[in-house]
Amino acid sequence: MAIRRLIDLPHYDTIIRVPHHEITLPVTGDYHLGQTLSLLTMGRGNPCLRHNETQGQLTLNTPRGPVALAATRSGETLRVVVTGSAAEWIEPLLPGLFGLEDDLTGFAPEGRLGRIADELAGLRLPRLPAVFDRLVQIVLQQLIQFRDACRGWRLLVHRYGEEVPHSGGLYYAPTAETLAGLAVYQLMECDILPKHARVILTLAKQAAALERLWESGADPAARERLCEHLLRQPGVGPWTVGYLRGAGLGDADALVLGDYGHPHHVAYFFTGKERSDDDEMQQLLAPYAPHRYRVLSLLILGTPPPPRRGPRRASQRDRFR
Structure with missing residues (x-):
């Protein structure tokens, strides 16, 4: 099943007007950029991610600073233009980020599920090199309608984030340092619930430690250390950690418990x-x-x-x- 075209990206090439790195990644077998990036979405108006079937733009705050990424799938390659202070740091982590290291070994479903797997054969699970931005997005989704979580995220990014130069409206999310300096009422002004605001502010103060635990996902045990730590934090439970594991940490076997649907x-x-x-x-x-x-x-x-x-x-x- 081909995922429908989500959004035109008329400003796709403008991001490369500033100093940048350009990386070409090999793509083998079935791979669909749009389906893969859809696992990271926060609604169609997400100021930090936009994509269609063959192109995507996204931003990340990393331990080395912010980066903006513009990716194009063409034939057997994925061309990625990287701008920002963490460009060199993130380069070796790009295959994981775009799901190119997702391992489907042993996955061969049959029957109805096999047919669906064939239709969505290009879907890959991304492994983010930095986790805090994604963790904020997932906390915002706890026990509320998705559209309300997306609205809170958009307002938060537009108020406290920073627009990427020459990108036509792509934004960096507010950094953990910025969020840690805010009060609960300031997040509530972005239509964020008080309970979500308190969790986000607590995690913002731990962001550097969380990224050290994750270690960019290079160590297979890092995911377990990070998740065990998160489960000890107030306001973070199995649903949040399970969702983060699957839709952020590249865990193909994650269980999301406590979800309504x-x-x-x-x-x-x-x-x-x-x-x-x-x-x-x-x-x-x-x-x-x-x-x-x-x-x-x-x-x-x-x-x-x-x-x-x-x-x-x-x-x-x-x-x-």
Whole structure:
């Protein structure tokens, strides 16, 4: 299934008017840039990420400073233009960031799931070289509708972030240092809930330590150290950490527990039941370890959810668009 064109990028080439690094990454097999970047989205108006089927622009705050990335898929290569103070630091981490190091070994589903996997064969799980920006985005999504989380993110970035020169409206997210200097009421002015604001401000003060724990994902044990640390923080639970693991840390086997819609969606696909719970979801996904988050992503992107009952709640399908 070809993902629909999300947004035109008329300013794509303007980002290279400033000093930059240009890197060409080899692409082998099926790979879809748009599908891959959709796993990092915060709505169509995300000021830090925009993409279509073959092009993408995104920004990151890293331990070495901010970077802006402009990527183009062409044939068997991915051309990436990198600007910013962390350009040299991030260069060896780009394959992980764009999902090119995602390992599908042993993933060969059959039947209906196999057909969906074939339709979305270009989907890869990104592994971000820095985690704080993504962690803020995920905290904002806790227990609220996705559109409200996206609105808070947009307002926060536009008020406290910085526009990338010559980019046509692409923004760097506010740095951890900037956020750590704010008060709860200042985040609330961006339509952010007080409980989310308090968690974000607490994590902002720990951002340097979080990035050291992550170590750009180079050490396989780093993900476990980071996640164990996060689970000890007030306001950070299994849902936040599971979502971060799958949609940020490149963990193909991540489980997102405590989500309103995931168990229903998984059960509806495998059994036809419209309602389920975390226990049944884990049972249904167990045969697909170590690719349980990959299966969840395929189901959310490639299959219809169960019929709605009552008021609409936050949808992971929305989070991928």
